Amino acid sequence: GMRKLAGGGGSAGGPAVGEDLDEAIKQPGDEISNYSSLLSTATVIGVIMVVGMLLGDWIAEITGFSLPAYVGAMIIAVIFRNLNDKLKLIKINDDSVNLISQMTLGFFLTLAMMSLKIWELANLAGPLSVILLVQLVFIVLFSAFVVFRMMGKDYDAATMVAGFLGHGLGATPNALANMDAFNVKFGIRSEKAFLIVPLAGAVLIDLVALPWIVWCMNLVA
Numbered sequence: 001g002m003r004k005l006a007g008g009g010g011s012a013g014g015p016a017v018g019e020d021l022d023e024a025i026k027q028p029g030d031e032i033s034n035y036s037s038l039l040s041t042a043t044v045i046g047v048i049m050v051v052g053m054l055l056g057d058w059i060a061e062i063t064g065f066s067l068p069a070y071v072g073a074m075i076i077a078v079i080f081r082n083l084n085d086k087l088k089l090i091k092i093n094d095d096s097v098n099l100i101s102q103m104t105l106g107f108f109l110t111l112a113m114m115s116l117k118i119w120e121l122a123n124l125a126g127p128l129s130v131i132l133l134v135q136l137v138f139i140v141l142f143s144a145f146v147v148f149r150m151m152g153k154d155y156d157a158a159t160m161v162a163g164f165l166g167h168g169l170g171a172t173p174n175a176l177a178n179m180d181a182f183n184v185k186f187g188i189r190s191e192k193a194f195l196i197v198p199l200a201g202a203v204l205i206d207l208v209a210l211p212w213i214v215w216c217m218n219l220v221a
Contacts, residue, residue: 041096052076139168159193172201
């Protein structure tokens, strides 16, 4: 495509001009990972999920407190990724991780919408609408006047605001979908936002707040 448009040629001693242009405009996810890379990455993710579920069951057994199923997997994933980055045990292809993430995120959002039984909430439609409207107004004002300013009032801050809106009105997957859509629209990926929002919305909240909330619920119950 772009390489042919640019002439596709270059000096024998250097890269082609088209390759430079390809590299300059390439966005995350543009590079299609090969089958071997996708398979190995999916296998690593699958093993981490299984080990994480076993860890969650073990924690529930010894403490008596049940945790969300994915918290154990997240604990294992955090430990594995940090050890692997340090010890270089397995080569992790970030393009494959991004591709799998996009596919599974799409499946998650689709299944979540398909599983909603809105008709069962008909009697609560009025109160839920009021709650949603109040929450929407509050989070938009809070994002514009607090979050955007605190995050630095730049493109990274705007991307994080998109994530904050998605997380506040949904969950971390919604935050990632919002940020991805925002970045695709403007053609620039905010690496800072994609580091901070999942870290805060998935790792810190899920690993700290959720177990704490569940512990308090179990304690009271």
